[in-house]
Amino acid sequence: MMTVDFTGKVVFVTGAASGIGAAQAQVFLTNGARVFAFDQQKQHLEELQRNFPEQLAYFIGDVRDKQNLQEAQQKCHELFGTVDILLNTAGVLDDYLPLRETEEELWDRIWETNVKSMFTLTKLLLPELLANRGTVINMASIAGLVAGGGGIAYTTSKHAIVGFTKQLALDYAAKELHVNAIAPGAINTPMNQADFAGDGQMAKWVAEETPVKRWAAPQEVAYATLFLASDEARYMQGNILPIDGGWLLK
Numbered sequence: 001m002m003t004v005d006f007t008g009k010v011v012f013v014t015g016a017a018s019g020i021g022a023a024q025a026q027v028f029l030t031n032g033a034r035v036f037a038f039d040q041q042k043q044h045l046e047e048l049q050r051n052f053p054e055q056l057a058y059f060i061g062d063v064r065d066k067q068n069l070q071e072a073q074q075k076c077h078e079l080f081g082t083v084d085i086l087l088n089t090a091g092v093l094d095d096y097l098p099l100r101e102t103e104e105e106l107w108d109r110i111w112e113t114n115v116k117s118m119f120t121l122t123k124l125l126l127p128e129l130l131a132n133r134g135t136v137i138n139m140a141s142i143a144g145l146v147a148g149g150g151g152i153a154y155t156t157s158k159h160a161i162v163g164f165t166k167q168l169a170l171d172y173a174a175k176e177l178h179v180n181a182i183a184p185g186a187i188n189t190p191m192n193q194a195d196f197a198g199d200g201q202m203a204k205w206v207a208e209e210t211p212v213k214r215w216a217a218p219q220e221v222a223y224a225t226l227f228l229a230s231d232e233a234r235y236m237q238g239n240i241l242p243i244d245g246g247w248l249l250k
Helices: 019-030 045-051 066-079 104-131 152-175 190-196 201-209 218-228
Strands: 010-014 034-039 056-060 085-088 135-139 178-184 240-243
Touching (some): 010 019, 010 104, 034 045, 045 056, 066 104, 104 135, 135 152, 178 218
Parallel strands (some): 010 085, 085 135, 135 178, 178 240
């Protein structure tokens, strides 16, 4: 198990109630950080708060709502102080729909959840992140690097996150903002449970198509996040780190 001392650091993570976000919250708590979690639902957050009562606080809201994000920022300041590490993890899928079947409402929901919320929150926190020599880690996807990891809306949104990450890093690296992104492949999270429905043929196909022949656990992404947020990784700037079991080798 990877251990890095994040005592005294404040981590703000979106999408923290389940999946990768919950795993990220857990590993940073275990390694001494104070974690401010943001999600639309509580799920695992109440249990985490019982286990880490002094280290975890959370806000229930919608990442698409700027007022919710502002209120969460204020609450974080009141409880923990300013943010050192921002994990933009919240995101939604689009059922792998092609353009003909993608309604404008779905397109807008994917864009606002996956991309605009990242712009809004990162901009809100940017002054304190710059003051703290902070770190931003965005959740991209293999769908941000190749086609086929989602439908037209999801793939477009994840490509946009890759661009956002690279430009943010370029613009602020000289000011010591530390920016990277993670590009997961097949991760066994609630967001991907549709692939396991019925006889699970889709999940079996995905595993078979992945060179390592399995899905990853959310913790595998969380430990990579821990490394990317560490001082040892500060020379990495604007990188998009695939965690994909070799999917992109094909």
